[in-house]
Amino acid sequence: MITCPHCGFQAPDGMTECPRCGADMRPAPRERRVPNIPKRPQDPLPERPASDRSSGKISWPLILLGLAIAVLIFFTLLKT
Numbered sequence: 001m002i003t004c005p006h007c008g009f010q011a012p013d014g015m016t017e018c019p020r021c022g023a024d025m026r027p028a029p030r031e032r033r034v035p036n037i038p039k040r041p042q043d044p045l046p047e048r049p050a051s052d053r054s055s056g057k058i059s060w061p062l063i064l065l066g067l068a069i070a071v072l073i074f075f076t077l078l079k080t
Contacts, residue, residue, distance in 0.1 A: 001010045006023035016026050 002013055002015065002025060003010055004018035004021065004023055004025055007018060007021040009018055009020040011019055011025060017023065018025050
């Protein structure tokens with residue numbers, strides 16, 4: 001025997017509707033359970049290539065050295 005979920009009437013097994021109130025007596029569909037899978041952490045963004053800062057550090061001393069040599073040559077040629 002199955003019990004009507006609406007009115008509580010006891011009906012024979014296999015009934016799809018309650019003979020007293022007409023309510024649906026089929027079992028409710030079971031919810032499909034999805035396992036709780038932890039999310040994979042997102043891959044970090046790839047690092048951008050660092051700008052070539054060493055070339056910036058070298059270029060200024062070279063410029064200053066070239067300027068100093070040019071000034072020395074200028075004054076050397078000025079004396080003669």
